[in-house]
Each structure stands twice: as C-alpha cells, then as structure tokens.
Amino acid sequence: MLDLLTDIVDTTLATVKEVIPIAAILFGFQFLVIRKPIPNIKRVLFGFLYVLIGLSLFLLGLERALFPLGKLMAQQLTDPAFIAGSKSLATDSLQWFDYYWVYLFAFAIGFSTTIAEPSLIAVAIKANEVSGGAIGIWGLRITVAIGVAVGISLGTYRIVTGIPIHYFIISGYVIVVIQTFFAPKLIVPLAYDSGGVTTSTVTVPLVAALGLGLAETVPGRSTLIDGFGLIAFASLFPIISVMAYGQISAWLDKRRKRTTYR
Amino acid sequence: MQSGLLSILKSMLGSLRDLAPIILVISFFQFVVLQQPIPNLADMVIGVIFVLLGLTFFIFGLEMGLFPIGESMAHALAKKGSVFWLIAFAFALGFGTTIAEPALIAVAAEAATVAAEGGMIELTDASKDSYATGLRYTVAFSVGLAIVLGVMRIIAGWSIQWMIIGGYMLVVIMTAFAPKEIIGIAYDSGGVTTSTITVPLVTALGVGLASSIKGRNPMTDGFGLIAFASLSPMIFVMAYGMII
Numbered sequence: 001m002l003d004l005l006t007d008i009v010d011t012t013l014a015t016v017k018e019v020i021p022i023a024a025i026l027f028g029f030q031f032l033v034i035r036k037p038i039p040n041i042k043r044v045l046f047g048f049l050y051v052l053i054g055l056s057l058f059l060l061g062l063e064r065a066l067f068p069l070g071k072l073m074a075q076q077l078t079d080p081a082f083i084a085g086s087k088s089l090a091t092d093s094l095q096w097f098d099y100y101w102v103y104l105f106a107f108a109i110g111f112s113t114t115i116a117e118p119s120l121i122a123v124a125i126k127a128n129e130v131s132g133g134a135i136g137i138w139g140l141r142i143t144v145a146i147g148v149a150v151g152i153s154l155g156t157y158r159i160v161t162g163i164p165i166h167y168f169i170i171s172g173y174v175i176v177v178i179q180t181f182f183a184p185k186l187i188v189p190l191a192y193d194s195g196g197v198t199t200s201t202v203t204v205p206l207v208a209a210l211g212l213g214l215a216e217t218v219p220g221r222s223t224l225i226d227g228f229g230l231i232a233f234a235s236l237f238p239i240i241s242v243m244a245y246g247q248i249s250a251w252l253d254k255r256r257k258r259t260t261y262r
Numbered sequence: 263m264q265s266g267l268l269s270i271l272k273s274m275l276g277s278l279r280d281l282a283p284i285i286l287v288i289s290f291f292q293f294v295v296l297q298q299p300i301p302n303l304a305d306m307v308i309g310v311i312f313v314l315l316g317l318t319f320f321i322f323g324l325e326m327g328l329f330p331i332g333e334s335m336a337h338a339l340a341k342k343g344s345v346f347w348l349i350a351f352a353f354a355l356g357f358g359t360t361i362a363e364p365a366l367i368a369v370a371a372e373a374a375t376v377a378a379e380g381g382m383i384e385l386t387d388a389s390k391d392s393y394a395t396g397l398r399y400t401v402a403f404s405v406g407l408a409i410v411l412g413v414m415r416i417i418a419g420w421s422i423q424w425m426i427i428g429g430y431m432l433v434v435i436m437t438a439f440a441p442k443e444i445i446g447i448a449y450d451s452g453g454v455t456t457s458t459i460t461v462p463l464v465t466a467l468g469v470g471l472a473s474s475i476k477g478r479n480p481m482t483d484g485f486g487l488i489a490f491a492s493l494s495p496m497i498f499v500m501a502y503g504m505i506i
C-alpha cells in the first residue's frame with residue numbers, strides 16, 4: 001500500500017513537471033501579450049487540473065498493470081526457445097515465418113494500444129467537429145489503428161530478416177507521395193497529422209520493448225541498430241491508411257451517386 | 263448533480279471500450295499462446311481501474327481546458343494582428359513542450375550510448391551527457407521551427423503537400439549521408455516528440471488559427487502542424503549525427 005502511495009506521488013510530480021513549462025508559456029502569453037482575461041477561466045483551470053489528474057492516473061495504471069505484463073510478454077514471445085517450439089531446432093535454422101506469433105502479437109498490440117491512445121482520441125474529436133461529422137471519431141481511430149498494426153508487424157518482419165530500414169521507409173514515402181495526388185484534398189493534412197499522434201504514451205513503451213527484445217534474440221541483429229525503428233513504421237503507415245480511407249470513401253460515394261442517377 | 267454523475271459514468275464506460283482491446287490482446291496471449299496465469303491479479307485490476315479513471319478525467323479536461331484555451335489564444339493572437347507574437351508563441355509552444363518531454367529524454371540518452379559505442383564520441387559519461395543534451399536542444403529547436411513553419415503556412419495559405427514532400431526528400435537524401443547508427447533513432451525521434459498534452463494544444467492552435475483567418479478552411483489548413491513537428495526532428499537528428 002505504501003509503495004502505491006509513493007508511486008502516486010512520483011507519477012503526479014513527473015506529470016506536473018511536464019505540464020509546468022506548457023502552462024507557463026500559455027499563461028505567460030495570455031497575461032503579457034494578449035492582456036485579456038481568459039474566458040471561463042475557472043472552467044479552463046479545472047480542465048487543466050483534470051488533465052493533470054487524468055494523465056497521472058493513466059500513466060500510473062499503465063506502469064502498474066499493462067506495461068510490466070506487456071514487456072514480459074514481448075520478451076517471452078521473442079525467446080528462441082518459444083519460437084522454435086516443438087521443432088526443437090537450433091536457433092540459427094529458424095526461418096522468418098517461424099516468428100508468426102511475433103507478427104501476430106505486433107499486429108494486435110499495435111492495434112489495441114492505438115485505440116487507447118489519448119492524443120489520437122483528441123485529434124479524432126477535433127476532426128469530427130471540424131468536418132461537421134463527415135469524419136467519424138471511430139472511423140478515424142480504427143483506420144489509424146490498422147495502419148499502426150500493419151506498420152509494426154512489418155517492422156518486426158524487418159528486424160527478423162535484417163533488411164535495412166530505409167528501404168521500407170523510403171518506399172513508404174513514395175506511396176504517400178503518390179497517394180497525396182489522388183486522395184481527396186480534405187483528408188490529406190489530417191492524414192499527415194495522424195502519423196505523429198499515434199505514437200505516444202501507450203504505444204511507445206510496449207513497442208520499444210518488442211523491438212529491443214526481438215533484436216536481442218534474433219541472431220546477427222544488434223539491439224543498438226535494429227532495436228529502433230519500429231516507431232518510425234508506426235508513424236508512417238497510418239498516413240497511408242488514412243489517405244486510403246479517404247480514397248475508398250470518396251470512391252464509394254461516387255459509385256453510389258452514379259447508380260442513383262441511372 | 264445526478265446528470266453530472268450519469269455523464270461521468272457514461273464516459274467511464276466509453277473509456278472501458280477504449281481499453282478493452284488491450285485487455286483482450288494481453289489476456290489472449292497470456293492464456294492461449296503462452297499458457298501462463300496472470301501474476302499479481304490484484305495489482306492488474308487496480309492498474310486497469312487507474313487507467314480507466316485517468317482516461318476519463320483526461321478527456322473531460324481536454325474539452326474543458328486544453329481545447330478552449332488553445333483556440334481562444336489562437337483567436338486572440340490572430341485578432342491582435344501581430345505576426346511576430348504569433349510566431350513567437352508558435353516557437354515557444356513547440357520548443358517548450360518538447361524540451362521537457364520524457365520520451366525525448368529517454369531517446370536522447372539512448373542515442374548517446376549508440377554514438378559512443380559507434381566511436382563517434384568518447385566513451386565517457388561526460389561526453390555522452392553533453393551529446394544527449396545537445397541532441398535534446400536540437401530536437402526541441404526543430405519542433406519549435408516546425409510549428410513556426412506550420413503557422414506561417416496557415417497564415418500564407420501555402421499548400422501542405424509540397425512542404426511535406428520536400429521534407430521527405432530531404433530525409434531520403436540525408437539518409438544516404440548520415441552515419442548508419444543514427445538512422446533508426448532519427449526516424450524514431452519523429453514519433454516521440456509529440457506528447458499527449460502537446461497534440462491537443464497544437465491541434466487547437468491550428469484549427470483556431472485557420473478558422474479566424476479569412477479564406478482559410480479549418481479542415482485543409484488547420485491540420486498539419488503535428489505532421490511538421492514529427493518530420494523536422496528526423497532531419498535535425500540526422501544533421502546532428504553528421505556534424506558531431
């Protein structure tokens with residue numbers, strides 16, 4: 001019970017430390033440059049307090065419950081003994097497809113952590129409001145989550161096979177550039193943004209553990225060079241999936257219109 | 263009071279739905295694939311309750327505090343008509359929120375280790391520390407610059423495609439010249455800079471600005487700031503690796 005209390009105090013202090021510079025900038029500009037009272041100041045301050053409490057509790061809960069188990073799981077799933085399974089083969093005769101549980105875990109954990117990512121919820125709420133409901137909150141979140149899931153499983157495949165990271169990232173960029181010309185104009189900036197928002201509080205620690213665990217156990221990989229890069233995959237592929245979502249819904253819309261005119 | 267309680271209960275149910283996939287995935291892999299019991303079940307349950315409460319509070323605070331202040335400040339600064347203060351605010355917001363970001367501190371320390379083992383800097387704690395600090399300031403500066411660029415784009419109405427594609431090209435060209443050890447970290451640093459508090463504020467800033475300037479559309483012009491903030495660190499981290 002006592003260590004729970006110290007944990008609460010520690011996490012809250014860490015969050016406060018993170019919020020202080022932001023609050024200083026906001027209120028500094030408000031009072032020194034704008035020089036007008038903030039509308040509904042009491043409500044806004046309460047809002048900040050809620051964000052502070054919410055973020056602290058959120059991080060504390062993740063640290064206590066989900067992260068230790070998730071990290072342990074990433075280690076166990078990448079363990080050569082588990083991957084070889086009943087085949088009882090030597091480590092170096094493992095093929096890339098023997099790691100299927102790792103890919104599946106990467107996909108599932110990428111999807112599920114993205115659904116819980118608070119900053120993505122924030123952007124989805126805003127996009128829904130700005131687009132007048134045309135972009136659904138859940139539609140966007142699920143699309144982004146699929147992008148992250150595909151990205152992370154491809155990233156684990158890369159670590160297993162040892163293909164250099166920039167081949168994937170550069171081909172991803174090429175796809176993004178091509179899609180940009182064909183996707184509906186309204187979705188493009190939002191798609192670019194969704195690359196950056198996917199990877200924060202929930203996703204990064206679990207995904208990093210998976211990458212490092214895998215790089216440690218696959219023969220011939222270095223944790224320093226190959227352990228990184230999963231986050232890059234997780235922030236590139238949502239751009240592609242969100243633009244594809246825009247393209248598909250525009251295409252469906254067109255087809256529906258064509259059939260009704262006939 | 264009763265309706266307030268009801269809405270809290272409702273949003274807690276919403277948070278439970280947000281969290282359900284993780285719980286399902288972890289239990290499936292634990293029970294079915296690894297075939298192991300959950301250690302410290304009580305701790306797990308307490309943790310999940312904390313996460314639930316936390317997410318609920320966060321979303322409440324988001325709509326009460328972060329979104330309104332971001333937008334009202336964007337409106338006020340746009341109305342003031344001073345481009346200088348708008349840009350100063352954009353830079354301060356980008357720099358200030360990034361320099362204190364815990365994920366960045368962790369990545370910078372990691373990068374220093376890589377650099378030391380790769381023989382780019384000396385293998386001492388002092389040189390690693392100065393490398394990590396330098397990297398942090400570089401990234402924070404690049405995020406500040408990125409938000410400034412994004413705000414200028416909204417003011418001037420430049421199209422985002424060319425700027426992002428140009429940025430990608432720069433990343434690709436630099437990848438060819440940057441030291442191999444830094445590339446993975448550089449690519450990752452783009453993702454870690456945008457924290458949970460920064461994202462709603464920056465989004466509200468962009469949308470607020472685009473809706474208070476005539477001729478701008480909040481949907482096509484308001485979004486995109488985060489894209490800049492996650493692209494520029496890649497360029498700057500690789501540049502840092504090349505120079506030092």
